[in-house]
Amino acid sequence: MQEKKRRQFIKQATGLGVLGLAAAGGIWVAKDFKPEISRLRPPGAVEEKKYLTMCIKCGQCLQVCPYDAIKLEDIDGKAGIGTAYIDPLERGCYLCEAFPCVLACPTGALDHESNVIENVHMGMAIVVNESACLALEGTKVTQEMIGRIYDHTAVISESERHNRKVVPNDNDPEKVMLQKTLLQKLSDQEGKSCSLCADLCPFTPDPSAAIGMVDKNGGLFPEIRDACVGCGACVELCPTKVLQILPHATYAEVYKKKKGTKNA
Ligand code: SF4
């Protein structure tokens, strides 16, 4: 996709004092958009009210998720005790090709029509802490920055965790292989200027339709684009918590074109 270079400044008014960037031509600003729900649900989750009645808390989606991205809400949780959710600050969804979580859901709380990327819409990424972005100053990715992701990856060995290096093995089950591959991609970024969010965005076939790095104040900065599905991988991978997901929000709800700006 031919992208025009553009800078977008967004004031997002979710009560978080959010600043964000948006794409798709001209300067875009965030609307005064307040999400009705605070929990990010797995791919294919139906509208929240319906979801709360349809999710029978069986944990089938959680069992089949190869990235260990899905949790069940506990008694102190934010919404719907026992229902399935994703906390992207801990582990995002990596948009598995066949969406096993969706297929495993016995009730349709995760809509079976949503087992292809075109039909998945979990939410929309936003920038919540612009000044913390390492790309603005060209700060390089260190082992320490990616270490927390090694630390919360349960399927690797203690020595792999300690050495911050995974050793793929032909006998590894698919789940282990997938998570090791993610860690390898992360480790490959060590010593490079941070653009982890854009470089590891799992949106297919073209991650740059969902996020890309653009010039800003002499450095770079992530630009959220309209194909973003709100999977939250970028939220997990960002070392400085620059990004968050507005669950169920659409690009059009969160971003609007500023008056007087040119169309792309
Ligand atoms: S698409 Fe894959 S990584 Fe994402 S929640 Fe479903 S099973 Fe987990």
Ligand code: SF4
């Ligand atoms: S920018 Fe990419 S990684 Fe981030 S939420 Fe959107 S699709 Fe997922």
Ligand code: SF4
């Ligand atoms: S992951 Fe993206 S948002 Fe986070 S510091 Fe790096 S470039 Fe900035």
